[in-house]
């Protein structure tokens with residue numbers, strides 16, 4: 589291993605004290621306050637989806653050993669999603685840049701689009717396409733034609749968010765920017781909205797970024813809200829939290845959990861670590877809590893004994909997935925010899 593690779597590995601281990609396993613997808617929700625920034629890595633390939641409200645995101649990416657970004661995506665052109673994009677484009681090698689194709693009036697947008705041109709990144713429009721990232725695939729869900737729901741002649745950035753489905757074997761995650769009810773409804777009627785293991789809750793958990801139909805269609809084991817502590821918008825709303833919890837989704841919030849890291853396997857299983865979790869702990873997530881032993885933040889010995897199995901289909905029973913119609917006869921707290 590070359591020296592630089594050793595340094596990168598050491599930095600990554602330091603940041604969340606996590607082992608890095610090969611052949612896993614890394615999905616990392618950065619804590620950028622009120623905004624979004626998500627890192628996806630697989631097979632030495634890197635994608636960044638949104639860049640938070642400021643250039644601080646670049647420091648975080650550097651600390652994670654990143655110098656090249658194969659794909660940068662701006663879900664839409666509001667400052668809490670592209671505030672750090674110009675800095676990223678100027679400091680990193682960015683190969684492809686994709687946005688919603690809807691210009692915005694702000695100076696931040698002007699700086700961003702100028703930085704795209706100066707960077708040499710190849711621009712991609714928000715058409716239906718699938719982008720390969722290592723052995724993962726990022727499927728683009730285009731916004732509605734015509735710039736979404738227009739009010740007063742102004743295109744609606746939120747309802748023109750680009751959706752991204754991250755696919756890695758049987759694992760799927762869905763990121764939908766700040767889409768609101770009109771765009772969710774459009775996707776439900778006009779696109780293929782998959783069931784997923786992980787959903788990013790749209791629009792920072794706002795009441796208008798989640799519908800019952802959307803939650804039931806996506807039915808994630810875990811849902812992540814990227815939101816700033818004490819934000820003035822009142823995000824996330826209690827109504828939104830209740831809708832996701834009603835389908836058994838385990839909730840993560842960057843205002844409480846800090847950064848949220850998910851390591852996913854091809855069979856759809858994944859584990860979660862957060863910045864505020866105990867250093868030795870692994871958070872066990874089960875897709876259907878009602879069928880399983882109570883989930884908890886494990887630590888120390890309990891973490892080593894916790895079962896990590898997450899099932900894309902059926903339900904967990906020890907280290908196996910069984911049909912939901914069968915009863916699991918294993919005691920809770922099984923040894924988890926499945927990786928991780």
Ligand SMILES: [Zn+2]
Nearest residue numbers: 623666668766
């Ligand atoms: Zn936003």
